[in-house]
Amino acid sequence: MSKESLSPAQQGTNSVRAHVLLGVIGFIMVFPFIWQLIISLSTNDQVMSVPPTFWPGELQWGNFVDVFTKLPFFDQFGVSVGITVIRVIGQVMLCSMAGYAFARMRFRGRGIFLGVILSILMVPPQVYLIPQFQIIQNLGLLNTILGIALPGIFSAFGVFLMRQIFLGLPLELEEAARLDGANPFQIFYKIMLPLATPGISALIIITTLWSWNDLLWPLVVTTYAEKMPLSAGLATLVGSITTDYPVMMAASVLAMAPVLILFIMLQRRVVEGLAFSGSK
Amino acid sequence: MTLRTGSTVGESRAPVDRPVPVSARPPKKQTSFDGYWPWLFVLPTLLGVLGFYIWPIVQTGYLSFTETGPFGGEEFVGLDNYQTMLADGNVGQALINTLIYTVIVLAGIPIALLMANLVNQPGLRFASFYRVLFFMPYIAMPTAVALVWRMIYNGDFGILNWMLSLVGIDGPYWTSTPGFAIVSVGIVGMWASLGFGIIILGAALKNISPEYYEAAQLDGATTWKQFTSITVPLVTPSLFFVTIISVINGFQLFDLLYAIMGQYNPALVQSQSLVYIFYNQAFIQNDKGYAAAIGMLILVVIGIVTFFQFQMQKKWVNYV
Structure with missing residues (x-):
């Protein structure tokens, strides 16, 4: 218009x-x-x-x-950054590869495996949270950055999103590359992945948002304040120094500022990414 | 299409180094597979999903029929957990609270549509500035904004009760009075989720051809008439999508409730959501079997509600 x-x-x-x-x-x-x-x-x-x-x-x-001297803010900030980075890198790698295979490759059981992966989209997290906690506990990963991030590097949503992207890309480029003797990984990495940038940026945006803001899972797998990400740290703070309101507010400002400022600067991209993931 | 393994490509295709017309491709064989390559791509995700999601889902199903013993072992108790759950007034109350919260959040969708419509007006200046204002609550950390809302809602010195006092209303202790508490949380939920609706509905609005509006203007249709007769019907698929997602998210109410109310709130027992009860039973009371049963309840309730939404979409969603 x-x-x-x-x-x-x-x-x-x-x-x-x-x-x-x-x-x-x-x-x-x-x-x-x-x-x-x-x-x-x-x-x-x-x-x-x-x-x-x-x-x-x-x-x-x-x-x-006071936020830095009275609270374990530095530690919690580090945990938040750590889990977000691990989840984003993990999802971009794993989801784009799996999404590409489901979109473009042929293998036995493709439809069934895709169905199995997508089925978890229809299940609320409470249905897998308790055993997930037990797995992380058995791996000795409670109160670790890896333990908080690990289940979240696998994403049915991400696989679906990337599959949709690759389905929409033209076949010709791949064919030409294949004729030039490129192997499937080279075709994927050098040709298809760069074309999938809009999908990847949508995936990065959504994963960043989810892992920075998530509360329930970090609350479950961490018990020590300095091992928690900011979301869980702030939530448990409510019980301890409730009476120091200004410091609590300063902590909440600092906790949400990084992602908020980043996303405001990338406003157009974020809106496109979120709209894009919603339209698929 | 056929992908081959690297070596095969090298041997059979090496002499052909010019692009071949699409029609010159050998005929596809439906039964051919791409060897081990796809597994390299899929296996990490597949194993992760099976190990961290599918197997846990099966285990939760099993857990819901067990009771955690005093020394950690599980004992099979049949349908005991489900019977306890159905008789548990707190679970019933939590279901009602969750529904109240969800309905309040859903009430925000028409507001989101109006706001999306406002901010997507052709030629509007500062549109991206307004868009940022509108979607800030959606991307801000729920726990952090919950703490601000605690201050706003505070019964003694909150700004909300001060504003109400200006018009002679004696505001309640919003977050610690049963009944008021879940509504207070619901309003924050609505405020926080408006941005999502605005983004999705805004994208749908952009896809409406301006010709519809031009034709309507020629016919003398008012702005409101254009909104109800053109805009709304044409965005019903997106409205449906936002509704589905809002209901699913509504049933996941936890972060805001947990952080707004705090763990020592006297109204907490009457204001719990289903996920809150689940969390409390599973990880605070350590009654994993009962919590698993509540998890299954959440699954079933969301399933039923979503099923009915899909049934009802035929009545109001227009697919062009």
Whole structure:
């Protein structure tokens, strides 16, 4: 759709009304984030005052320092980064290979194996969580980054997404490469994978989001605060230093900031990736 | 198509180094396979999925018929766990709470459609800025935003009750009063999931041909009429998709509840979700057999609800 389809007058009225409306809704949507920032820069007394303190006056940057000195924030940040990196790399490798094979290769039992993998999409995590915990426990991986990340490097969703991508790519390039004597792995790695970039970036975005934000599984396989990722660390924090509200808010700001800022910078790509995965 | 192993390709195809027209390919043999290559590609994922997902699913089924003994062993108890579950008022309450939460989140879908429609207006300036504002709650860590909402909802000094006091309403202790608590969590859930609907529905809106609207304008249709007669019917497949995903996610309510209410909330028992009860039984009470039965219940309930949604889609979803 283009601007030309509306007359200038229509556009004018639309704009003013629309911007007021969008501005109000936008403000409501981001108000909690603004409030979070304000509290994170206030004193505890200001937070507990009625009526609320809308501007703390002197900004309490010390709250952010406290996050690092009073909480195991560095450790938890490291765990969050670790599990996210492992899951993203694992899924991109495994899902693109499996997705490619299911889309383009012939082998006995292809349909059945695809069906088996996709069947777990229809099952809520509670149906496999307990035995998964026991496996991680038996492997001696409780309270480790690998233990939190391991089940999540396999993804039925990722296989499905990548399969759909490869199904949509033209056959001709592969055939030409094959005639040039390339083996299937070379064809996959050098020719098809670069063409699958939109799917891979969608997969990276979604996996990053899920593993950075996930709470239930990390909560299950970690018991020590310094071994938890940020999500679980924040959730358990609620029980311990609940009374130091500004530090809690500062911690929550810092916990969500990396992914939030990254995704805002890559806004277009993220929206496309999420929309893309939804349309398949 | 036929993929061969590297050596075969080298031997039989080496002399042919120019592109061959598609029609010149040898006829496909339906029975030919690609040797060991596909297994190299598929096996890691297949083994991982079988080991970490399929086998655990089977085990959970078995666990649900067992009871964990005092020394960790499992004892077969038949349908005991299921009988206990059906008689357990907390599970019934959790099912109701989960449904309430899901319905509140679903109520956000029409709002998401209106917002997507607003932000996708042709020629709108700062559209990507608004889009960022709208999808921030969706990508932000639920645990982190839950902590902010705890502050907003706080019964003593929360900003929500202060605003209500301005219009003479004495607000309750939102997150620690049974009944209010699950609704409070539901509102946060709706706020957090609007962005997903906006993205999916926004993509669908972009695919509607502007010609429909031009024709409607020529016929003098109002904006609202255009919205209800063109926009809504044409995005019903995406509305259906968002509904399905929202229900599935709604039944997974855990993060927000856990982090908004905290573990020591007096209203927690009356405000649990199914997943919360599952977590509590499996990993806090260590009653794995009972938790497995609750896991199976979640599976069955989601299955039934999704089945009915697919049945009902014929009545309202238009596939062009």
